[in-house]
Amino acid sequence: MKLQTVSIFVDDQQRAVDFYTSRLGFAVAADVPMGDHRWLTVVDPDHLDGTQLSLEPKAHPAVEPFTSALLEDGIPFLMLGVDDVQAEYERLSALGVAFTQPPTDLGPVIIAVLDDTCGNLLQLAQFPV
Numbered sequence: 001m002k003l004q005t006v007s008i009f010v011d012d013q014q015r016a017v018d019f020y021t022s023r024l025g026f027a028v029a030a031d032v033p034m035g036d037h038r039w040l041t042v043v044d045p046d047h048l049d050g051t052q053l054s055l056e057p058k059a060h061p062a063v064e065p066f067t068s069a070l071l072e073d074g075i076p077f078l079m080l081g082v083d084d085v086q087a088e089y090e091r092l093s094a095l096g097v098a099f100t101q102p103p104t105d106l107g108p109v110i111i112a113v114l115d116d117t118c119g120n121l122l123q124l125a126q127f128p129v
């Protein structure tokens with residue numbers, strides 16, 4: 001058994017795929033029209049057979065209150081592992097990505113939190129080797 005696909009709910013699928021590919025560096029794994037929406041996933045370009053991230057539209061009525069509460073409370077929806085949080089912070093800041101928390105050393109992990117422009121906060125995490 002392996003983790004195949006995880007989902008994140010987004011306000012706008014096109015804006016999300018643009019952000020996740022051009023800013024974060026993911027590659028599109030699937031883009032299938034499905035009526036008003038798409039089955040849209042991205043993946044680490046260095047691991048095309050790895051876990052995919054589904055950019056799900058916020059179509060279900062329960063999604064908006066849930067994601068809004070997380071955003072209002074400053075809680076990241078998911079964590080992305082990076083080798084160097086400071087370097088990613090500088091790279092992404094130069095691309096215009098807004099951070100709600102700069103790199104912060106918490107002892108066993110260094111984190112930073114960014115806004116994905118689609119209604120979510122994402123946490124970057126660097127675990128010591």
